[in-house]
Amino acid sequence: MAHVLLKNVYKIFDNQVVAAKDVTLEVKDREFMVWVGPSGCGKSTILRLIAGLESLSRGEIYIDNVLINHIPPKDRDIAMVFQNYALYPHMTVYQNLAFALKLRKRSKTEIDRRVREAADILGIGDLLHRKPKALSGGERQRVAVGRAIVRQPKVFLFDEPLSNLDAKLRVQMRAEISKLHSRLEATMIYVTHDQVEAMTMGERIAVIQDGIVQQIEIPLNLYNSPANLFVAGFIGSPPMNVFQGSIENNTFVGKDIRVSMPQTFQGKLERTTEVVLGIRPEDIHDISAEPRLSERSIVRATAEVIELMGNEIFLYLRKGDTPFMTRVSPQTQISMGETIDVIFDLSKLHLFDRETGNRI
Amino acid sequence: MEQRTPIQTEKEKGDRAGYLFVLPYIIFFLVFTAYPLIFSFILVFHRWNIVGPMQWIGLGNFATLLHDPLFWKSLWNTARFLIIHIPLQIAVALVLAEILNQHIRFRGFFRAAFFLPVVISGVVVTILWQQLYSTDTGLINLSLSKLGLSRVPWLTSTTLAMPSIAIMATWKNVGFYVVLFLAGLQSVPRNLYEVAELDGASKIQQFLKITIPVINPVVVLVVILSTINGFSLFIEPYVMTSGGPLNSTLSTFLYIYKEAFSFYKMGYAASMGFVLAAVILSVVLVQRKIVETDTYT
Known part of the structure; x- marks a missing residue:
């Protein structure tokens, strides 16, 4: 398991849009940290910087005290769950889960064991031979999470994973992801624009606006003593x-x-x-x-x-x-x-x- | 009932306008598709030299066809063409599409440039390539001899003429398939590559294990279209070689044309047309079986 550190991280796109501005934050080992902010605040981009899907403009990112700025995504030992699931449409659920392990040349028996383990955890054991198209939204999201679990990565990144689900399912999956965290005891970073998700799931929450971290706190402190007007207005419904x-x-x-x-x-x-x-x-x-x-x-x-x-x-x-x-x-x-x-x-x-x- | 009448009139008016709109196509279809199809089907059972009266011969044309070595040779020639043309076309088109899908400089220019031969008249392209391929004065052979290599009889050798035509046809048509592949590539969600990258797939693995399977429907389409187009190989051998040397580039289409309009064997040509259509249909069915995967079910 792992500890993630961002030091003075900047991300400025070619069109001069600043997605991250002097971001310094630490995600502790085995922590479930939620980053919350309005759409376009830069939270997803910062997540993608950790995954290596975007390149840093300035600053340093460490995982377990190793500088990963120039380490390619596949060697960072990170798994990411996307909002639109991003399942491989031509592969069965089993193949989706096994893909990363196959690329890493694991033995067939190990792959099979890990895939079934992950499927058990998520209750998708009976879907293994279906293709993504034959799954419901909730099932697809489970498979996407499962694909992250089989990798047993150092860090899990969730990029608005529940936004495409309907309200009822979202509440249910919220609880399941929280349970998953306590079961796996993994370091997880979870990005959302939904402050209810943030408050209910996060051990600590970072509120982000315009690429700047506004406040990092445990949920209740965030609610009771917001650091500034933005946080005060963003956290809490109906608003302050x-x-x-x-x-x-x-x-x-x-x-x-x-x-x-x-x-x-x-x-x-x-x-x-x-x-x-x-x-x-x-x-x-x-x-x-x-x-x-x-x-x-x-x-x-x-x-x-x-x-x-x-x-x-x-x-x-x-x-x-x-x-x-x-x-x-x-x-x-x-x-x-x-x-x-x-x-x-x-x-x-x-x-x-x-x-x-x-x-x- | 009285109240309904105006509504019905409205509806009828709408119907009439609708029929009017499709009328040009219906006329076109009747004159250029339905009529020739029905007429050639009648021809199949007749002997007819255009000027004389039709003479009923039953299945006589098919009996002739079975024992016509030139027909079988022309089918074999077409097959030789397809065996080179289709894989080459798909490989080149896919690679070009992949490159043109990247953020390269002058992308718009290259996209247009590769499409240009598709819109240029086939005869023009063929004459141009005839010059390039010319054994004594062709640019290709001049370059080869400059490099100290011997000249290649591109169009005058029975073994090389058909491959030469296949290469040329690929150059001419590849732009069209590039466009199809480009559309396919752009429909692959970017997230899939990101997940694959995190999963540890190299660029080549991403291409082979993500891109190709995901765009399988486009691959099927391209295989089928290029097969159908390939079977209708005509202009290139007609202009460049007239089917020679020694009938080595005589495609089925060209043979049908020659039988019909050089020897006025309309019934026989029509029979060959129907047999060719059946051959194309069976080849395409087999191809689908092999190429098509059930990507999305």
């Missing part, structure tokens, strides 16, 4: 509410909203006055639910849209020109156009520098 404003006398003053800042922020606020205040929808409560909060601030707003989710209500509110949303209990009695008093839980406030976007 943000309000532009400034700090005056320890009070946040927005266009329509005033919130007195809690003790924890005092002392940090002298230098910056232009700020962005963030609060997650679940940290805004309906007053009638009588939440017990030590530090709170009441805001009166009008309900614009009410989305009944069954187990909760997404409430889109507006105060003056400032929209925000909250998740409240399904018992909340409210109809469109009504005013409601909501409470901001001040212990859960996030504050960002308006200029840099960084967390204060």
Whole structure:
């Protein structure tokens, strides 16, 4: 198993598009690390740099402390699973799984043993004689994963492997890949644009935007203390509410909203006055639910849209020109156009520098 | 019912327009395909010299054909042509397509250049090559003698004439098959090569184990098309050698033409045409059996 290190990695394409900008990150041995970011943020390209499918513009990549910049892909001992499966269409499932081992001139008995082992793990034993065309999307993805497993590589790379599956299957495969990781105890890097996948699967998550790593953290820390406005907005669904404003006398003053800042922020606020205040929808409560909060601030707003989710209500509110949303209990009695008093839980406030976007 | 009438009229109008659109093709088909086919089928059972009346001879033409050494020779000549032409054509076309599919300089120019002979008139190309192949004044032999090698009787030797024609025909047609292979190559997903590379396949292994099997449907198409085209070998021997020397380049097509329009044996020529069609059909069926794999099932 292996440890992957990227040091000051740059990838600039011929058309001057920068896909990776000074990326430095470490994937620990046996870690399951998820890279998440919007489409085109460079995460897949960085993955392909590790695989050797793209050449580096600058920087160094190490696997187990060996510089692999100039080692060809086949000698890097890496397996990759693609979004569109990339199964060899003319080969049966068995041949697909066996291909890499055959090229490496392994004995027939060893190939057979490893193929059947991998097929067992993924529950595709009865598909071995079918061709990819005769498989469903989920089965194809299993075969693609199986093809990686038989290689017993140092590092597994997953490039949005579940994006082509339907929602239900995606949830199921998510759990299976996580299980697979604990079973194989392999180093895995998993790229996705889906923050739910990232949060549920990653031991650590790297959030990437514009080729720059924004934050690397364990999922809960990422959620609870996003390093900047981008991470705050990207992680969490529905997204965090943000309000532009400034700090005056320890009070946040927005266009329509005033919130007195809690003790924890005092002392940090002298230098910056232009700020962005963030609060997650679940940290805004309906007053009638009588939440017990030590530090709170009441805001009166009008309900614009009410989305009944069954187990909760997404409430889109507006105060003056400032929209925000909250998740409240399904018992909340409210109809469109009504005013409601909501409470901001001040212990859960996030504050960002308006200029840099960084967390204060 | 009254309400339906206008809708039906609309529909009828649409139908009429549709028939009108396909009419030119239907006329073309009737005049140039259906009529000749039916007429030649009738001819098969007759003796006819165009000017005189048709004379019913039953299966007499086929009896003659069975004992006509020249017909069998012409089939054998065509086979010799195909044995060289088809593999050569496929190999050259595939290699060229693979090269033209890479990011090379002047790719557009080369793609056009290799296609050019396909659109140039066959007669022009043939006359050009006749010059190249000429034993005494041909460019090829001049170059050979400059290099101190002896001249080669490209078109005047009974053993070499047909291979020479096969090489020329390959040069003329290869551009068409390059286009087909290019389309096939471009339909191979790039990811397959990336996976194969990570799996440890060299470039040559990728070509043999990924490219060729994945484009198998195109290979089948090319084999069949070049077989059918190959069987209709006519212009090249007609212009270059008139079937000589000693009938060594007499293709079946050329023989049919000569019997029909030099000796006015229309019935006999038609019979040979039908036999040739049957031969082509059986060859293609056998080829499919051998070449086609069930890639996608």
